[in-house]
Amino acid sequence: MAGKTFYEFFAGGGMARLGLGSDWTCLFANDFDPEKAQSYRANWGDEEFFCGDLAKVRAEQLSGAADLAWASFPCQDLSLAGNGKGMGAAQDEVRTRSGAFWLFHDKMRALSAQSRAPKLIVLENVPGVLTSHGGRDFCAVVSALSDLGYRTGAFVLDARHFTPQSRPRVFFVAARADAMQDASVRSGAAPEKFWTPPALIAAHAKLPPELAARWVWWRLPQPARRNTELIDLLEVEPKQALWRPPAATKKLLDLMAPAHLEKIREVQASGRRAVGAVYRRTRIDEHGQKAQRAEVRFDGVAGCLRTPGGGSSRQILLEVHGETVRSRLLSPREAARLMGLPDSYILPRNATLAYKLCGDGLCVPVIRHLAEHLLAPLLDGDARLEAAE
DSSP: OOOOEEEESSOOOTTTHHOOTTTTTEEEEEEOOOHHHHHHHHHOOSEEEEEOGGOOOOGGGSOOOOOOOOOOGGGGGGOOTTTTOOGSSSSHHHHOOOOOHEEEEEHHHHHHHTOOOOOOEEEEEEEOOOOOOGGHHHHHHHHHHTTEEEEEEEEEEEGGTSSOOEEEEEEEEEEEEGOOOOOOEESSOOOOGOOOOOOHHHHTTSSSSSHTBBBEEEOOOOOOOOOOGGGGGOOOSOOOOOOOOOOHHHHHHHHHHHHHHHHHHHHHTOOOOEEEEEEEEEEEEETEEEEEEEEEEESSOOOOOOOOSSSSGGGGEEEEEEEEEEEEOOOHHHHHHHHHOOTSSSSOSHHHHHHHHHHOOOHHHHHHHIIIIIHHHHTSSOOOOOOOO
């Protein structure tokens, strides 16, 4: 089989697969959500796909010995240490809980016992993994990977460097030291500031010495400057996101604080056509009470796409052109474009399901950058793992 191979856990619509590209062959993919499974199959077929609980997946279903295991475990499962007990919890108790990360970890342990452990593991999650339980969950991830024989490093990659969407995500990259063909240079003695915010530095500082000694500060180049803005990705008249009646737009404007109304006036004064992204949020007002507010940004970047779990999560577009101000929801295809999905990618016909698929998904150009500049070089042997001191 030519090229590199991978397993994709919590696969959703197969966005990791799309980001890795045609040089990579998927040996196994899994998601428990039937609606996401339908999207995966519509785009990739179902030969290697299993829809169901990861707890029911046997090691024997994971064919071959993959180069990479990719897992974007659910952010709802962020509390990895469990019930606030942190790393002090008994390991047997941790192993028997049904948390999605630990289910994935058990599959990797089973593969290791069969001498089929992937050479690389990539985990993706929200930035909250850096701070949850006072950093103990971050430590739990690194410790769990270390127990399997991997050395780990992490980045915070923001989609805004690749597409016009603010979407920071943590990527753990773990390499099996015994599988590396050489011994030093896609890593360094210090973190790269561009990919390493203070929260990651703080999380790393809390690692115990034995884990810190096995940590890797991976090197990853900065991407070329993004040349698209939100307005460039919009459809002209999307059928699934019609412009709303003027009364609905006025109601939205009435929810804005003076600072956000001033942003609109500044755009109007410029005479240019601009499209901003709006979220409805709950804020504390001047009386100390919770109040719904609408907040707009005209920096050419959309807010982070989310799953449509309520009104506050549905991103709204606000078009301002002279005295005309109108609003509508982001269309499913626009959401897909913000995730770097090509227009040929088959979305669910239902708009809510399409929003959910995108909101839970991976930004494809981010994956491609990571694969091209770190994952493939590590496997090819021209980027060598620095020996632990």
